Amino acid sequence: MSGTVPKLEVRNVSKNFGNLKAVSGVSMRVENGELRAIIGPNGAGKTTFFNLITGFFPPSSGEILLDGHDISRVPAATRVKMGMGRTFQITEIFPELTVKENTRIAVETGLGFSLRPWLGAADKKRVTDASEEVMAMANLTAKADRLVGELSHGDQRSAEIAMALALKPSLLLLDEPTAGMGDEETYQVTGLIRRLHRDSKYTIVLIEHDMRVVFHLADHISVLAEGKLLAEGTPQEISANEHVQNAYLGKAE
Numbered sequence: 001m002s003g004t005v006p007k008l009e010v011r012n013v014s015k016n017f018g019n020l021k022a023v024s025g026v027s028m029r030v031e032n033g034e035l036r037a038i039i040g041p042n043g044a045g046k047t048t049f050f051n052l053i054t055g056f057f058p059p060s061s062g063e064i065l066l067d068g069h070d071i072s073r074v075p076a077a078t079r080v081k082m083g084m085g086r087t088f089q090i091t092e093i094f095p096e097l098t099v100k101e102n103t104r105i106a107v108e109t110g111l112g113f114s115l116r117p118w119l120g121a122a123d124k125k126r127v128t129d130a131s132e133e134v135m136a137m138a139n140l141t142a143k144a145d146r147l148v149g150e151l152s153h154g155d156q157r158s159a160e161i162a163m164a165l166a167l168k169p170s171l172l173l174l175d176e177p178t179a180g181m182g183d184e185e186t187y188q189v190t191g192l193i194r195r196l197h198r199d200s201k202y203t204i205v206l207i208e209h210d211m212r213v214v215f216h217l218a219d220h221i222s223v224l225a226e227g228k229l230l231a232e233g234t235p236q237e238i239s240a241n242e243h244v245q246n247a248y249l250g251k252a253e
């Protein structure tokens with residue numbers, strides 16, 4: 001694989017907040033089609049690392065490459081246009097609009113139509129088709145006319161993922177996709193992510209606290225601890241890694 005350009009490459013990235021080294025010299029290579037989970041104890045630097053990838057803030061040092069292009073200083077909105085998708089939080093979508101309406105808005109944004117006062121028949125059809133495709137992918141077709149604010153927690157998370165998919169990302173970043181969910185909803189959202197990865201071949205990087213989800217989904221796992229990369233490997237390698245067991249897996253979250 002070393003001859004191919006990875007989807008995402010992080011080279012020796014650090015982020016300091018004053019004297020605090022939240023992320024310290026982390027490197028990571030995510031290949032096309034891979035599902036990478038980032039795990040680590042509370043305060044390990046996972047969210048900060050994600051924020052560096054999405055461009056919420058720039059790294060203090062190091063480089064981030066998307067499809068081989070250095071994006072370390074590229075603004076977040078431009079990264080989205082370059083194919084980096086992340087889930088919308090429920091607060092960023094419109095709870096008083098239906099699933100279909102929300103999806104259409106995201107699709108129109110993705111197609112660059114959002115500022116157009118009206119659309120011709122061909123463009124309208126493109127929006128409708130893309131919106132239906134995204135809702136089907138997220139298993140929301142039957143709920144297309146339901147208000148997002150009235151959906152179950154699991155369906156709301158699926159709607160958030162659907163909105164991200166509407167922008168046709170080539171890399172999907174999911175920050176704790178099953179946070180706060182019960183077993184049934186966790187199962188539902190895990191199934192969606194699995195389908196996106198296995199069937200639709202999305203490259204996905206996710207932060208996740210639920211180890212059942214991580215070990216069920218991930219091709220590779222990166223473990224952060226105290227801002228540093230503690231270990232990297234397949235789920236089997238990580239679960240057998242003594243350092244990881246000591247630092248993390250043995251401890252209750």
Ligand SMILES: Nc1ncnc2c1ncn2[C@@H]1O[C@H](COP(=O)(O)OP(=O)(O)OP(=O)(O)O)[C@@H](O)[C@H]1O
Pocket residue numbers: 017020022040041042043044045046047048049
């Ligand atoms: N904007 C900020 N300003 C100052 N310190 C910050 C900021 N964001 C994060 N930190 C600190 O950086 C360290 C890493 O935090 P981060 O949220 O990235 O960890 P995490 O692994 O995502 O934790 P959790 O699992 O609890 O969400 C923590 O000590 C945190 O307090």
